[in-house]
Amino acid sequence: MQVPGAVSEKGMPLGIDAATEEEYASQAKLLQEFSNIPIIDKAWIFKSDSANCSRAMFSVGQVNLLANKKRTVILSSHVSKTSKQSVDFQWTPFPIEMTGVSTVVPSPSGSKLLVVRNKENESPTQLEICGPSLLEKEIHIPQSVHGSIYNDKWFEGISWNHKETLIAYVAEEPSPLKPAFNDLGFKKEGCSEKDSGSWKAQGDWEEDWGETYSKKRKPSLFVVNINSGEVQAVQGISKSLSVGQVVWAPLSSHGCQNYLVFVGWSSENGPNQTPRKLGIKYCYNRPCALYAIRAPFQELKANEVPINDNEMDNFGTAINLTRGLSSAFFPRFSPDGRSLVFLSAKSAVDSGAHSATNSLHRIDWPADGKLQSSLNIIDVVPVVMCPEDGCLPGLYCSSFLSDPWLSDGCTMILSSVWGSTNVILSVNILSCEISRVTPNDSSYSWDVLALDEDNILAVSSSPIDPPQIKYGYHTGQMDQSNTWNWLNVSSPFARYSDKVKSFLSSLQFSILKIPVSDPSEILSNGARKPYEAIFISNKENKMDNACNPLIVILHGGPHSVSLTSYSKSSAFLSSLGYNLLIVNYRGSLGFGEEALQSLPGKVGTQDVNDVLAALDYVTGKGLVDVSKVAVLGGSHGGFLSTHLIGQAPDRFVVAAVRNPVCNLSLMLGTTDIPDWCYVEAFGSEGKDYFSEAPSAEYLKLFYNKSPISHLSKVKAPVLFLLGAQDLRVPVSNGLQYARALREKGVEVKVIVFPEDVHGIERPQSDFESFLNIGVWFKKYCK
Numbered sequence: 001m002q003v004p005g006a007v008s009e010k011g012m013p014l015g016i017d018a019a020t021e022e023e024y025a026s027q028a029k030l031l032q033e034f035s036n037i038p039i040i041d042k043a044w045i046f047k048s049d050s051a052n053c054s055r056a057m058f059s060v061g062q063v064n065l066l067a068n069k070k071r072t073v074i075l076s077s078h079v080s081k082t083s084k085q086s087v088d089f090q091w092t093p094f095p096i097e098m099t100g101v102s103t104v105v106p107s108p109s110g111s112k113l114l115v116v117r118n119k120e121n122e123s124p125t126q127l128e129i130c131g132p133s134l135l136e137k138e139i140h141i142p143q144s145v146h147g148s149i150y151n152d153k154w155f156e157g158i159s160w161n162h163k164e165t166l167i168a169y170v171a172e173e174p175s176p177l178k179p180a181f182n183d184l185g186f187k188k189e190g191c192s193e194k195d196s197g198s199w200k201a202q203g204d205w206e207e208d209w210g211e212t213y214s215k216k217r218k219p220s221l222f223v224v225n226i227n228s229g230e231v232q233a234v235q236g237i238s239k240s241l242s243v244g245q246v247v248w249a250p251l252s253s254h255g256c257q258n259y260l261v262f263v264g265w266s267s268e269n270g271p272n273q274t275p276r277k278l279g280i281k282y283c284y285n286r287p288c289a290l291y292a293i294r295a296p297f298q299e300l301k302a303n304e305v306p307i308n309d310n311e312m313d314n315f316g317t318a319i320n321l322t323r324g325l326s327s328a329f330f331p332r333f334s335p336d337g338r339s340l341v342f343l344s345a346k347s348a349v350d351s352g353a354h355s356a357t358n359s360l361h362r363i364d365w366p367a368d369g370k371l372q373s374s375l376n377i378i379d380v381v382p383v384v385m386c387p388e389d390g391c392l393p394g395l396y397c398s399s400f401l402s403d404p405w406l407s408d409g410c411t412m413i414l415s416s417v418w419g420s421t422n423v424i425l426s427v428n429i430l431s432c433e434i435s436r437v438t439p440n441d442s443s444y445s446w447d448v449l450a451l452d453e454d455n456i457l458a459v460s461s462s463p464i465d466p467p468q469i470k471y472g473y474h475t476g477q478m479d480q481s482n483t484w485n486w487l488n489v490s491s492p493f494a495r496y497s498d499k500v501k502s503f504l505s506s507l508q509f510s511i512l513k514i515p516v517s518d519p520s521e522i523l524s525n526g527a528r529k530p531y532e533a534i535f536i537s538n539k540e541n542k543m544d545n546a547c548n549p550l551i552v553i554l555h556g557g558p559h560s561v562s563l564t565s566y567s568k569s570s571a572f573l574s575s576l577g578y579n580l581l582i583v584n585y586r587g588s589l590g591f592g593e594e595a596l597q598s599l600p601g602k603v604g605t606q607d608v609n610d611v612l613a614a615l616d617y618v619t620g621k622g623l624v625d626v627s628k629v630a631v632l633g634g635s636h637g638g639f640l641s642t643h644l645i646g647q648a649p650d651r652f653v654v655a656a657v658r659n660p661v662c663n664l665s666l667m668l669g670t671t672d673i674p675d676w677c678y679v680e681a682f683g684s685e686g687k688d689y690f691s692e693a694p695s696a697e698y699l700k701l702f703y704n705k706s707p708i709s710h711l712s713k714v715k716a717p718v719l720f721l722l723g724a725q726d727l728r729v730p731v732s733n734g735l736q737y738a739r740a741l742r743e744k745g746v747e748v749k750v751i752v753f754p755e756d757v758h759g760i761e762r763p764q765s766d767f768e769s770f771l772n773i774g775v776w777f778k779k780y781c782k
Contacts, residue, residue, distance in 0.1 A: 020775065027774045030575060033500050034568045035767060037466050038062040038493040040459050041072070043449035045079070046110025052081045054452050055110065060095065060493050063763040070763065072098045075492070079452065087455075087471045089489050103151040107164045108403070112136070112226075114158065114167060118148035125149055125171070129226050139229045146233070147172030147217055153399065154280065155219040155244030157262065166297055167224050168234075168246045168260050172217035178203035207267060209242070210279025210672030211728045211758050218242055221262060223296050232296040234260065236316045240267050240275075241291075245329060249292065250337025250365065258295040259371070261340065263288050263329045264318070279672030279728060281758075282560075283354045284345035290328045291318040292371050320373050321363060326350055330400045333365065334429065335409045340365050341429055343397055347383050347593055348559075352679035352687040353600055355559040357383045357394035357593040362429050380432050386526035387592045392425075392434060393418055396561075396589045407454050413437065415447045417590035420511050420532045421564050424448050424458060424472075437472065437484050443511055445565035446470070456484075461566035463536050463574070464507040468494060503575040509536045511564065516586070517613040526594025527586060533614045534564055534582040536574050537623065549628035549781040552615060552644075552652075553582045556635030558599055558607060558680070561589040569770050576774055578630075578781070581618055585610035585640075601683025603636075604705045608643050615651065627653065628781045631716075632773065634658035635729060635758065639707060642737065645718070646710025654780035656719040656773045659729045659758050662737035664702035668694060670730045681705050711740055717747035719776045721769045723756035749776065 016024075042059040056077045064071040073095035080088040098104065102118040115128040122143050129137040149171045150156045158169040180187040182198035208214050221234040221243045237243060241264035249259035265288045269278045280286050294316065321340075322328040326349040331342045340363040347356035360381040384394035396417035404412045412427045422445035424437040437456065438446045444462045449469075451457070456472040469489035476483040512533045519528040538548060551573055555562045562582045574580055584590070585607045587599025599606055618624050631652050633641040638660020645655050661667060668677045669692075678686030681702055689698065703709055718741060722734045731752060738748050751772060753765040760769055 020779075023775050023778060024771065027576065027778075028771055030499075031572050031767060031771055031774070032065075033497050034572045034575070035063050035065070035763075037496050037500065037568065040449065040467055040469070040493070043457055044106050044110070045450045045452045045457060046106070048078075054079045054081075056089070056450070056452075056457065057106070058449075058493075059098075059104070063767075065763050065767060068762055068764045072101065074098060074104070081455075084473060084475075085485070085487075087487055087489065089469075089491065091492055102149065103156075103158070105158045105160070105167075107160045108162075109164065112160075112164055114160075116149050116151065116158070118151070127167075127224065137226055137229065139224060139226070139231075141224075141231055144174055145231055146174055146220065146222055150216075150219050150244065152212070155242065157244050157246035159247045159260075159402075161248045161258070161295075162251065165225065165227060166295070167226060168248060168295065169222055169224070170219045170244050170246060170262075171222055173220040175217065176203070207275065207277040209277050209281075211281040211726070213280070214725075214727060219244055221246060221260065221293075223260075225297050230297075234293055234296060236293050237264070237291070237318045241265065241318075242267065242277075243291075245331065247331050247333065248295070249340075250333055251369075258298055259292045259369070260295045261290060261292050261321070261331050261333075263331065264291045264320075278675055281728070282557075283673060283676075284327070284356070285348040285352060285354050285675075287326050287349050288329055289323070289325070290321040290331055290340075290342060292321055293318040319371050321371070321375055322377060323373050325361070325377060328361070330397070332400055332402075332404060332412075335405050338365055338367070339363070339410075339429055341380070341412065343395070343400070351597060351600070351684045352675065353559050353597065353684075354673070354676055354679075355557065355589060356596055357589075358397055359383045360395060360427065360429075380429050381427060381434055384592050386524065386529070386594045390440075392436075393590055393592045401448060401450065403451065404448075406451065413448050413451060413456060417561055417563070419590050420534055420562065420584050421445050422447060424456065439486070443509070443564055445563045447565075458486075460486075462564050463509045463534065463567065463570055463580075464504045466494065466496060466500075466504075466566050500571075500575075504571065506538055506540070507536060507574055508539050509534060509564065511535075512614070512617065514583075514610070514614045514617050517609055517616075523598060524594040526592045527598035529591070529595060531586050531588070531591065531595070531610060531614075532584045533617075534562060534580070534584075535618060535623070536570065536580040536582070538574075538577075538579070547623060547625040547628075548577055548579045549630065549777070550579045550581055550618075550624050551777065552611065552629065552631045553580055554611065554631070554633035554637035554640045555582075555584070555588070556633070556637045557589075558585070558587045558603065558636040558640075559589060559596060560636075569766075572770060573774065573777075576778065578777070579623065581614060583611050583614045585614075597684070600679050600686070601681070603639070603680045604643050604707075607640055608647055611640060611644060612648060612651070626651075630654045630656070630777050630781050632656045633660070634760075636661060638662070638729075638734075642707035642714075642718075643710065645714050645716045646707055647713070649713045649715045652716050654718075654777055655716050656721070656776055657734070658721045658760055658769065659723055659726050659731075660707075660720070660734055660737070661729050662706060662733050663708045664706045665699045666736060667729060667733050668699075668702060670732060672727045677702060708737055708740065711737065711744065714741060714744070714746055717749075717776075717780055719772060720748065720750045721760060721772070722750065722752045723758060723760050723765075724752050724754045725756060726758045728758040 038060045044057045046055045058075045062071045075095040076092045078090040102116045105114045113130040117126040124140040124142045127139040179201040180198045219242045224231045243262045246262040327345040344359045362378045387393040410430045427434045444460045446460045449457045458470045459467045461467040471487045472484045513530040631641045638657035678690045720734050720738045722731045756765045
């Protein structure tokens, strides 16, 4: 696809000179080459009737710039395991584009496929049940029953029951009736959306879950019978709970008591437990628990007596299964139904940090189906405070497979952050043994896609290697560690242009260990350990004794991490001739809980010093031309970037920031996560200070912790990329700082994307962002 002129020219200033115009055109062509590389989103593997064979299905994403959407296609393959050491994937010749499809969910046996189509303009949600060769059922669910089905990877939960006759899922609750008016005045019965004889009033404002959820109604639980097409809302759940991540519990040994297990988040998250839904996107510190509730459509066996009304009352209310634990999510039942395993972010909830080290837990599920809220919770993998060198730094999981189990029924396979890499782990939930499945000497990042019995389908990539499908098999007994071999799988979406191959083959990367510059005795042991940075450079780094210009790249959060996985934007910037220093400062995920918790209360100092120490480290090794250093960051990375150009104005010649935090005292009253401001400024005790009406003393401290307090020293030209719909760091934050710089005479360029939120991820906006970053840096880092 050719680069549309409207995309590459949209952000150009008036009166652009010919040389700059040529630079835009050249870089746009190159960025398009990288944008065309597809990304593997999901995969499923199903058993086949043939021996040593299985069927695989992949969901693959690719940007469609002209439509300003992500294009999703499904590609299938026949998998033949000819021997232990070889596997053959026979791909279908053409992919199938999922036009208008919100998500697809295969049944456990692979014999059925649920296709969800969320419609716009208040039209009914459409469910399609597909069989092996045809559409078996089409179900239209009106808005009076529920709104769109959640497919956000957080509240999202779609689960087939064991007989594959019922599907539980999470959808927006139906729109409430609102006050209405007509030509006679107030209309007592209210009105629907399509009543042309009246107009609907706004009614009471309701809290929402913030960033990306401002137009979504409360997530609620529903079950559909795919034979009859009937949909029922699940009753007995408190109205204060938002639900998600539903799974079916195993059938009890003596009855038909079908339970659903789900995650519930209370809306009472404000100061002093007031009704306040604080932003939940990227925020694992929102208290949640696992609940069980009786499912509708109970099926009786031939000799079974129906439950009477009194017994029904005992099962009619959701039971909290994880009382005493502040966080529980990603529930999964073991294949034999005896264990319920789940992840917990209790470290995040208890400390107030928006993300922290996870722990893994197990509940022994009662075989008789008699549930109570005092079930024993067993620790499987605890929070790791200060990891030994080369040992597990803790669990940092962003998702679980729907079926993560090996054939022994007690070993889970999952992906987790380990330093600056993502790795695949095996966890025995009974013995609590954990081992690294991916190679110990690999600096690449790995993600598990699906399990093929006791084999693993995964994807591996690096900053200089686009995603590659891998097939792993175990060479010893299942209780032995580090005995996995990995085969490369040839796939049609692993092909990319000769230009991209040429650029990437000229690059190299390494993970640097950066010593802490001030290892004070006051610090915890974990906070004194080295942190990491990813360094990407040209293999011929020095030409005529001159280094390539350097871009320092800083992740947001701050409790996030930059991984050694493939990134289109990093690959693009590297191909322009820049070296990249991507810093995982202390406070990042993947290095143990002590290192992470060392940052809250010290933002703007410790993280700034860590970045400068990393820059000093590569400078000392002769890898940097100190006259050509740029800095790039978004969100908290933008907070750091604007701090750096203020606190160390002679170290950086240019900066670019995406939705940066520039003034905490301004952000406090406008963001969906005001508690974040308190915790990062004060430390964990900030949870106790949190108020919607901060004192003048606190506002002064927030200001002094902010980049705007160093604005008078800034000299570097700054490019601002801002999402007008951002609820996390509202556009006012970046605009205030940009206007203040202009007032001071600093060169500033501002691009506001009217429809974008915090991530600026709409394809055209993302393309324009990095195209302008490339041209902006070229202007000042020649």
